[in-house]
Amino acid sequence: MQGQSQSSFKYLFILLWCGLLTVAVVAMGVLLAVKLKSLEGEGSAMKLQTIAPKALTNLQSPGCSPSFIQLIKVKQSWEEEWTSRFSPFLHQNNSITLKKSLKKSSFYFIYAHVSYRKINRSKSVLLKKNGRRVAEGTIPSATGGSLWVAKIVELEEEDRVSIEIPEDAYEDHRRTYWGAYEIH
Secondary structure, eight states, rough: HHHHHHHHHHHHHHHHHHHHHHHHHHHHHHHHHHHHHHHHHTTTTOHHHHHHHHHHHHHTTTTTOOOOOEEEEETTEEEEEOOOTOEEEEEEEEEEEEOSSSOOEEEEEEEEEEEEEOSSSSSEEEEEEETEEEEEEETTTTOOOOEEEEEEEETTTTTTEEEETTTTBBOOOOOOEEEEEEOO
């Protein structure tokens, strides 16, 4: 009889614990939704995809990860959309260069998202390291849409990463971007 009351006590305790965890998860979801709604209400142009990098930027100190940069197409050139506070990247001449640092090399996730319009013949989008192709994506002819190209690449000091997009292919400057994120 005593064993049965102990097991029912454990069962009630587990039910109570699961109930509390459920309430905590729901409360966090509501708080996040309210925060995102308030950001929209302020007329902020901040998108969900840019909240995480900005939050990560505030947590960094020199030598701490993550290191990242994202460039967005504005008219005929690339501009930094966001970057980590202590970014090892130098943006110049529509490319990014890994600055000299204490680290000799590291692996980076290099990516590009291209929004393109309907074109007459297929064309390639190239990600390059020091002028050599490391990843390629093909924009098909007779369709419009978007293309995602990515590759994990080891970069050393002063390595340069760039992108080549056919000028007549990309459509929406705000949805065409590329960047690099350090992997540890």
